Amino acid sequence: MKPSFIELYTVLIEGAMVGHTPRGMQIALDKLEEMTQRSFFLFPKIANDLLLIAAGDKKGGYTTANYIWDLTQARKMPLSFPAVEAYYNGLKGRCVPEDDPRWLLVSSTYERLRPRSGAGTGPARQQAQNIKTDTKERMAS
DSSP: OOOOHHHHHHHHHHHHHGGGOHHHHHHHHHHHHHHHHTTOOOOHHHHHHHHHHHTTOSSSOOHHHHHHHHHHHHTTOOOOHHHHHHHHHHHHTSOOOTTOHHHHHHHHHHHHHSOOOSTTOHHHHHHHHHHHHHHHHHHHO
């Protein structure tokens, strides 16, 4: 069975991003643009995987990660928390203005997807507060 064009592009893009070299990141970006021009679109899982890899770029201009983020947003793809977290941390490590539209969207997505744990969160906490309020009201009457 022959692999699909998307699988071939994905392997090429992932391979190009190994080591996050400027040349490799440029090849990955070129192939992503070529895919888009040919109307080959990434599946959400592949997009998440590629964003996670591209977000690890510490030396370059982050163009490839930004391009993948923009693709996911344009196609309204669901993003995994690890991919968003990696992209968020990568942007945070750069000089991005606080009012930058991309930063605002990434920050809000990160906050929305960020796992919450510990005391004081979740439905159990709300239920406990409701019981406490009901008890106080009954005692006051």
